[in-house]
Amino acid sequence: MTPASPSALSERSRSSRRPARVSSYARFLSRSTAVLFACAALVCAAPAEARKKTEHPSVNVTTVLPPAVMAGLQRAHVPLSSVSVVVEKVGDRTPMLALNAGKPMMPASTMKLVTTYAGLSMLGADYRWRTTAYADGNIDPNGVLHGNLYIQGTGDPKLVPEELIDLVQKIHGAGITGIDGALVLDKRFFDPSTRDLPAFDDDTEAPYNVGPDPLLYAFKSLSFTLTPSPDGSVAIDVLPALAQLQIDNHLHATGGPCRGTLNALNPVVTPEASGIVTASFDGNYPLRCGDRTINVATLDHSAFFAGGFLALWKQTGGTFNGTTREGAVPVGARLVATHLSPTLSDIVHDINKFSNNTMARNLFLTIGGVESKPPATPAKSIRAIQSFMQGSGLPTQYLTLENGSGLSRNEQVTALSLADVLQSANASPVAQVFVDSLPIVGVDGTMRHRLTREPVNGNAHIKTGTLRDVRAIAGYVASADGFSYVVVSLINDPRAEAARAAHDSLLEWVYQGPQAALTESLAEPVSAPVTEPRRNKLRKNPKRGAH
Incomplete structure (x- = not known):
């Protein structure tokens, strides 16, 4: 696919926007009105001469992480053996930076990139349920x-x-x-x-x-909004309305500070033999806490x-x-x-921007149900996605799928494989929809509160992944050097949560221009040149090039 011009993509992005629909489920899928950076999708990353694949048969690849990234990992006490990183120029699948690139890792929600790209490609962006x-x-x-x-x-x-x-x-x-x-x-x-x-865990009533x-209706989640009043009452509103739901409200608004998590105010939801479901609230609610919303996934x-x-x-x-x-x-x-339903392009937008696990799991099963004969099963979906990836020239040797959402301790992928998915998606007919679905750094989705005061703000589309012991980022950065880059970093470590700053530093470093930074920081090559044949060896043998 020939990359479109920046002006064409920007105009397409503007013309495709529709008036926002007022939704009761803004707390689940709130849409931002933020302005996209000038190049709406990163397929238009650079001038024509810069988009060409390197004319040289090989380029130097470094396994040395930038100093700020190293400092972030050291502060978090995360060893390099727990980190996997790949940085590549968009359109050139030869890594510029690769650390443990072929090591299978838990990707958390960055696995949604595989599911959504496969879904868009196999079902079509206009598919409707x-x-x-x-x-x-x-x-x-x-x-x-x-x-x-x-x-x-x-x-x-x-x-x-x-x-x-x-x-x-x-x-x-x-x-x-x-x-x-x-x-x-x-x-x-x-x-x-x-x-x-x-x-996934013991919190069985959690919406995730x-x-x-x-x-699937309304993500099978009840959203209770508590509003205290000076007269001592506490109003309770619930969405969505259920015909059989009754609220038993014994909450009292009180004075004093707002302390604690208010977990004690979670309702006790009890299905009765008659079919009635009662949500009981009891306790004191400090006025200073203001409005609070409690989300509970209950009933079948x-x-x-x-x-x-x-x-x-x-x-x-x-x-x-x-x-x-x-x-x-x-x-x-x-x-x-x-x-x-809304089109699959809209569904993928919500899945990736807000990392909705339930929507991803429904899409994952739909792929198997459509590509094979219903009823859909995880096994059918796994076979269909693997077949699609193999047919697209994407590696599957170290890809382990379970539910397609990343909410799993069994799902695995390599950073190199995720980079391949991002490169393939960016060069595909669904590039515009796919890239636009990823959170924009400092602007919307799961990245809206990160790097808001840094130059990379608004200049990267990054999918995040978060589980206990896992932190992950994967996506595209439009760099200040005029190029765009694929970035993937997976951290699997008990101290992964503390290493978020290292990921932020990596995104900042890529925005500043990794090509120039590598030239300046490396007096001598730290490894042999990486060619496409060597990259294939990395795909086949995760130990090769791993640290």
Whole structure:
């Protein structure tokens, strides 16, 4: 693909922006209105002469990290053996800086780069998920369906209230105002085994632990907002509304300082035998704490979706006198309504900007379900992504996938492989969408609070990864030297959390211009020249070139 001009890409970026939709889920997927740097996507990194692959058969590669990066690692007490780094010029897959480049590492959420690039390439940026409604039985003159309403899901990752209401209104538009039968959920697109996947850790009610589902609704998370008042009351608002949810509020607003984490105020959510779900709050709430929002992932996916659908159904004047259950759409049922999700390009934007694990896991399974025959399984998705990467000339020897989100202790990749993915994505037809989905340093997403006062601010698209004992960055930096660079750094160490400053220093160093810095700092080459054949050896043997 021939790189587009900076002006063309900037104009495309401006014309593709749409008015922001007001969303109740801003706390999950808040969109920034920040201005992109001049070159909207880094495929336009440099003038024509600078974009050429080096004319020399080889270039010097260093394994010596910049002094500021070394200082950051030393302060964190992280040894070099726990660090993997690759820096390459965009369009030239020969590393300029490579340390432990072929060593398999846990990537945390930078694994989402593999999932989202594969998804965009295999499914297409305009791919949309379908959520459909079917009916059996007759509709009387009053609009009451004397039969069952079936909702069939295919894994829409962003079926939030603002989207599901479209399906509800279309069902009403088909002449149905009441349901005198069952609400039946058809979830066959994902294999039942995907429901039993273990949580990542013991915090089973944390939103990041929510697993995939064909009828994923609002990330299966309740968001309670507590607002204390001087009269001693505490108002509680909840999103999304669930038809079966009741709030038992025994909170009291008090004076005094706002201390502690207020974990004691988390609700106790109890499903009753009658189907009612009670969220109980109890305790004192200091006025000085102001508004607080507590996010809790509770109930199972089917109960959560049914409650959310029926709440919207009743809010729009619908009636329901039946029960809810799971089941298949019968052959004779007639199609009533279809809701199309936002495009995959929008979904990938949210996955990468805000590192949404649940959305990534739904996309991961969707790839397997579409490329193979449903029901989707992790094994089908792994095979499909590996096949795509092999067909694209990307290494898979040290790639270990589990759920595609990076929320895993089993997923592994090498820094060199991630650099290959970034180079391939940047030269692909989906480059614009892919690059734009990555957080902009100091501006938005998971990078919005980092390096805000440094020159690299606004000049890099970087995906972050964070787990206990893991810190990772991967993406593109538009450097002050007129070039753009691929940067990958993975840290796997018990003290990784303290090494974030080292990653920030690496991004600052790349922005200043690594080519000039390496020329000035290296009096003598510290290693033999790295050629493309040697890079292939690094891919095949992680011990070669590792430190």
